Amino acid sequence: MPSQLDATKWVSDFSDMLYRFALPRVNDAEIAKDLVQDTFLAAWRNYENFKGEISEKNWLYAILKNKIIDHYRKASTRLTDSLTTTAGEEAYFDENQHWTQPASPNEWAEGSGAPIEKKEFYEVLRKCKTKLKEIQNTVFTLKYLEGMESEEICKELNITASNYWVLIHRAKLQLRACLEKNWFIK
Amino acid sequence: MKMNMMITCKQATNFISQKEEGKLSLRQRWQLWVHLGVCAVCRIFEKQNNIIISNAPHIHEHISATLSTAEKEAIIAALEKE
Numbered sequence: 079m080p081s082q083l084d085a086t087k088w089v090s091d092f093s094d095m096l097y098r099f100a101l102p103r104v105n106d107a108e109i110a111k112d113l114v115q116d117t118f119l120a121a122w123r124n125y126e127n128f129k130g131e132i133s134e135k136n137w138l139y140a141i142l143k144n145k146i147i148d149h150y151r152k153a154s155t156r157l158t159d160s161l162t163t164t165a166g167e168e169a170y171f172d173e174n175q176h177w178t179q180p181a182s183p184n185e186w187a188e189g190s191g192a193p194i195e196k197k198e199f200y201e202v203l204r205k206c207k208t209k210l211k212e213i214q215n216t217v218f219t220l221k222y223l224e225g226m227e228s229e230e231i232c233k234e235l236n237i238t239a240s241n242y243w244v245l246i247h248r249a250k251l252q253l254r255a256c257l258e259k260n261w262f263i264k
Numbered sequence: 265m266k267m268n269m270m271i272t273c274k275q276a277t278n279f280i281s282q283k284e285e286g287k288l289s290l291r292q293r294w295q296l297w298v299h300l301g302v303c304a305v306c307r308i309f310e311k312q313n314n315i316i317i318s319n320a321p322h323i324h325e326h327i328s329a330t331l332s333t334a335e336k337e338a339i340i341a342a343l344e345k346e
Contacts, residue, residue, distance in 0.1 A: 085343040089336050098327040111331065115339050122343050175272030183308040186315075200326035203319060222320040228285055247278050254312050 088118065092135060096142050103146050103219050105208045113149065117142040143224070147234060150216050154235040170251045181251075184258060199261060206256035214249040217242060271295045276306045280313055 093114055100110035120141050128137055170181040207215055220231045232242050279296040282288055288296065300307050
């Protein structure tokens with residue numbers, strides 16, 4: 079068992095870092111806080127298994143990542159009920175599957191290569207992410223924040239490939255529209 | 265045959281995501297290429313999609329949220345109870 083001093087040092091060194099990592103992934107401050115506490119507890123209990131092959135920081139990140147995926151897995155049964163309902167969502171395409179006028183992407187003021195006001199951009203991106211349906215946010219996060227392959231994601235969440243592609247598509251359409259509305263003001 | 269080669273905007277935007285994972289057949293890649301050649305709106309979508317997905321992995325690096333002192337103390341207390 080690590081000493082009492084370690085507990086204070088661990089928490090002061092790593093808790094904010096872990097919290098910031100969890101927050102955009104689960105989109106809920108309370109759940110993020112619980113996951114951080116669970117991570118510390120798991121690390122504390124298993125400290126003898128820490129081999130020092132990676133840094134303590136990366137070890138804690140690895141534990142947290144597992145906790146986040148566990149959280150998604152537990153939620154997925156509930157989430158998949160609302161899998162592909164698009165009720166209440168904006169219609170992006172018309173009956174001919176062409177962009178509807180209001181949903182058509184407009185050029186953003188910034189070119190893709192130009193430096194953007196990073197901090198603010200990420201803040202808007204995170205806020206837009208919180209507006210996604212939970213299941214959409216989960217697939218988007220696993221794919222683009224965690225870098226997992228679609229097959230892996232389908233397996234973890236127990237969803238079909240066709241459900242996956244619908245979810246990722248809707249998530250992107252919504253994020254893009256939200257960014258255009260709240261960030262790239264022309 | 266000619267009509268079959270044309271894809272819609274909805275299909276094109278789906279193809280853009282599937283292409284990221286190398287999921288498109290040669291024919292589908294060609295269909296997407298043709299569509300993007302004539303559809304300026306989908307070209308914009310593709311560009312903005314790239315901005316979103318290339319920045320997404322870095323969101324947490326730009327958050328300044330912190331746990332409160334009380335919340336940190338609660339975690340420390342929980343650890344010490346172990």
